[in-house]
Amino acid sequence: AQKITQTQPGMFVQEKEAVTLDCTYDTSDQSYGLFWYKQPSSGEMIFLIYQGSYDEQNATEGRYSLNFQKARKSANLVISASQLGDSAMYFCAMIRVTGNQFYFGTGTSLTVIP
Amino acid sequence: DGGITQSPKYLFRKEGQNVTLSCEQNLNHDAMYWYRQDPGQGLRLIYYSQIVNDFQKGDIAEGYSVSREKKESFPLTVTSAQKNPTAFYLCASSPQGYAYGYTFGSGTRLTVV
Numbered sequence: 001a002q003k004i005t006q007t008q009p010g011m012f013v014q015e016k017e018a019v020t021l022d023c024t025y026d027t028s029d030q031s032y033g034l035f036w037y038k039q040p041s042s043g044e045m046i047f048l049i050y051q052g053s054y055d056e057q058n059a060t061e062g063r064y065s066l067n068f069q070k071a072r073k074s075a076n077l078v079i080s081a082s083q084l085g086d087s088a089m090y091f092c093a094m095i096r097v098t099g100n101q102f103y104f105g106t107g108t109s110l111t112v113i114p
Numbered sequence: 115d116g117g118i119t120q121s122p123k124y125l126f127r128k129e130g131q132n133v134t135l136s137c138e139q140n141l142n143h144d145a146m147y148w149y150r151q152d153p154g155q156g157l158r159l160i161y162y163s164q165i166v167n168d169f170q171k172g173d174i175a176e177g178y179s180v181s182r183e184k185k186e187s188f189p190l191t192v193t194s195a196q197k198n199p200t201a202f203y204l205c206a207s208s209p210q211g212y213a214y215g216y217t218f219g220s221g222t223r224l225t226v227v
Contacts, residue, residue, distance in 0.1 A: 004156070035216075043202060045157075045218035091156055095216075101147070101172065102206075102216070104156030 002027045004092050006105035013082045014113050020067070021077040021108045023092030029053075031097040034075040036066065039089040039107070048090075051075060082112045116141045118219035120205050125224045127192075127199075135190045135222045137205035143217070144210040146188035150174060151202040151221075160203075163188055164210060192224065199226045 003026040013019040025034065036048040051059045051066045059066045067076040079086055092105040118139045127133045139146065145164045149157035159172030163182040177196025182188055188207075192199045205219040 009154070037218075043204075043221040043223070045204065045206075047216070093156075101159055101162065102149075102157065104158075106154065106156045 002029075002094055002096065002103040004094055004103050004105035006092055006108050008108045009106075010109045010111070012111050012113055013079075015084060016081055018078060018080045019082055019110065021079070021090050021092075021110065023075045023077065023105060025073050025075060025092070025094050025103075027073075027094065027096070029096055029098075033095045033097075034066070034068070035093045035095065035102070036064070036075075036077045037091045037093060038086075039091060041088070045091070049077065079110075084112050084114060086110060087112045118205055118207055118217055120203075120219035120222050123220065123222060125222055127224070127226050129226050130194045132194060133192050133199075133224065135192070135203055135205075135224070137188045137190065137219060138186055139188075139205075139207045139217070139219075140186060141207055141217060142185070143207035143215070144185070145208045146182065147206040147208075148172075148178070148180065148188070148190045149204045149206065151204060157204060160190065199224060 005024045032053045034051045038046040049059050049061045049064045049066050051068045063080045065078045089107045091107045093102045121136045147162040148160040151157050158174050160178050161180040163169035179191045202223050204221045208216040
């Protein structure tokens with residue numbers, strides 16, 4: 001069975017500082033994809049970043065980077081230079097190559113403090 | 115612009131009534147999904163469909179039903195058999211075999227009173 005664990009229910013960060021949101025996953029698959037989504041209070045899921053299990057380099061998308069440590073089965077999201085608009089729920093998710101079902105973590109609520 | 119439309123955004127129903135949530139996409143995606151989200155929890159898969167006229171149960175299908183008569187549409191019916199239907203429901207779609215193109219709708223918040 002696939003399982004995604006996010007151990008930080010809530011996080012606070014000062015504006016302009018960097019923050020790391022933790023994510024560990026459990027799978028016996030060799031090929032899989034890891035995603036981070038942002039969910040503001042309006043409810044829509046906004047794609048942030050993707051890492052394939054065979055990608056050797058950590059993914060980056062603007063202020064977002066994914067710290068991928070395959071042996072430890074960890075895929076932490078790093079947000080640099082936090083902005084007030086970053087306040088939202090953040091979900092880590094894994095997708096299997098066979099079938100397109102996502103497995104989501106329970107999320108981390110991030111609050112950026114001015 | 116292409117995307118997924120879920121309607122309505124808010125829905126109120128009396129206990130014991132069936133209710134149908136709409137999901138339409140114009141992305142020409144083959145696969146469509148329904149997820150349920152409860153407070154403090156991640157999304158859980160209810161049903162998914164990879165082609166027209168075919169669908170499979172997800173992890174929490176009990177009390178729900180779906181149909182996929184057209185590629186663009188994947189309505190979800192919350193039946194009276196669903197014990198705790200109050201939740202936020204998200205529809206998604208993706209090209210077949212290409213998870214990077216996964217797109218979510220904006221969700222429907224269902225409240226049963």
